[in-house]
Amino acid sequence: MIDAAIPAHRRGNWQAVYLTAATLLGAVLAFLVWATPTKDGAKDWTAPMIPGGWMAWSFPVAAFFWVIASLLVLFTILAIRFPETPRRGILRIETTRGDRLFITLLGSAFICLAWLFFFGAPVWWGLALCLAYAAAVFRWV
Template sequence: MVPGGWMAWTFPVALFFFVIGSLLILFTLLAIRYPETPRRGILRIETTRGDRLFISLLGSAFICLGWLFFFGAPLWGALILCLIYAAAVFRWV
């Protein structure tokens, strides 16, 4: 049995984990360099940058699942919707 053979380590999978890891590092550095106080948005809960990132990633997962259910692959349209959704979350939540 090949170590790691249980997962298909293709370029898109590696890129996904690289982007998520990079976002976590970037947001950690931003929190250290520019500390922020939580703010209230349209959800009426206090959120920080990290909270908004989590909400964006969670919502994007559901957008992609919905896209796959209704339209199938490829996910380029879902990617555009996810970017618009993330921009809206960071602006108004």
């Protein structure tokens, strides 16, 4: 959509919005990398970030929640910048981008749990399957 087609009251300095969001999310990610404990001079990616804490906040756990927060920020900006209309896909229900994101996240959680049950610990191929599932959901649902 070109800016000329957007009403004057909806125009804004979107480059500044994008840059601010990217800077804040990048700063949070940089902080998470910085806060990752070191062991013998190297980052110990799976060590607890809060020793003795009630939850195992390791870098992979923090990165997972960072990705979810980044997706929510991105989809919020997209919903404001490019208002959407629900569409009907193969499920025959009307869905928006946010609905498809929720369906993708929920389905990906079940795919990863099934992968862990059937194949075990390294979930890299399960993640690849989740990305293919996400592409299918956003294309056809």
